[in-house]
Amino acid sequence: MSYQEFAYLYDTLMEDVPYDRWVDWVSSLHSRYGGGEKKLLDLACGTGELSVRLSHAGFNVTGVDLSEDMLAVAQAKAAEAGLDIPFFHQDMTQLDSLGEYDVIGIFCDSLNYLPRSEDVAKAFAGVNAHLKKEGLFLFDVHSIHKMDHVFAGSPFTYIDEEVSYIWNCFPGEHPHSVEHELTFFVLDDETGQYDRVDESHFQRTFKISEYKKMLHESGFELLGITADFKQAEPGPEAERILFAARKKA
Numbered sequence: 723m724s725y726q727e728f729a730y731l732y733d734t735l736m737e738d739v740p741y742d743r744w745v746d747w748v749s750s751l752h753s754r755y756g757g758g759e760k761k762l763l764d765l766a767c768g769t770g771e772l773s774v775r776l777s778h779a780g781f782n783v784t785g786v787d788l789s790e791d792m793l794a795v796a797q798a799k800a801a802e803a804g805l806d807i808p809f810f811h812q813d814m815t816q817l818d819s820l821g822e823y824d825v826i827g828i829f830c831d832s833l834n835y836l837p838r839s840e841d842v843a844k845a846f847a848g849v850n851a852h853l854k855k856e857g858l859f860l861f862d863v864h865s866i867h868k869m870d871h872v873f874a875g876s877p878f879t880y881i882d883e884e885v886s887y888i889w890n891c892f893p894g895e896h897p898h899s900v901e902h903e904l905t906f907f908v909l910d911d912e913t914g915q916y917d918r919v920d921e922s923h924f925q926r927t928f929k930i931s932e933y934k935k936m937l938h939e940s941g942f943e944l945l946g947i948t949a950d951f952k953q954a955e956p957g958p959e960a961e962r963i964l965f966a967a968r969k970k971a
Contacts, residue, residue: 758824770807771799773807790811839932839936865963949962
């Protein structure tokens with residue numbers, strides 16, 4: 723998975739994402755189950771948009787991402803906001819020597835970029851190793867309904883004078899997976915012409931029961947499962963599934 727130029731276009735693609743809902747969700751769960759210190763590890767932090775917002779909300783944030791290009795954007799964004807957020811270049815399935823945290827989150831369906839259940843289990847094990855006793859683990863994933871019926875075969879488009887894109891989605895080779903093919907047209911201010919940037923990305927989700935099993939096997943107590951930032955269990959047409967778990971004492 724290569725982001726490269728895509729890292730600098732990512733915020734355009736994500737401009738309608740409800741980041742504040744994640745901040746509210748994390749803050750409310752920390753108040754309910756955590757309390758006390760607010761040291762938070764933002765895994766797969768991307769361009770740092772949520773890291774910055776969580777920092778403004780009072781969390782002591784550290785960010786981790788697999789893409790150095792994403793991290794460069796995140797560091798610049800944090801500096802512009804006057805925030806001292808440390809960012810580290812690591813794979814979420816191979817976390818190493820990052821210290822211990824009160825809260826660890828994998829937000830914005832980033833967990834769906836892991837292709838195998840074994841990879842998800844490795845990520846869960848790494849999270850457990852970096853959480854304090856009874857620390858919170860929060861993450862969200864696309865639902866099977868969204869993968870199979872909303873994404874698959876659906877084109878999405880965005881047209882603007884400076885950046886436009888065509889986003890096509892196709893069923894992947896694995897169950898409940900999607901191949902994203904994105905084509906960006908970016909205005910070059912010097913030439914007045916548009917440069918084309920092509921990117922391909924893969925996402926896969928699993929049954930809720932499988933995530934629950936992996937959490938249990940990785941040493942977590944499940945606190946709750948909700949959908950679409952609502953205080954209700956996932957229904958058949960839910961699109962985003964949110965998990966709250968706690969490291970077992």
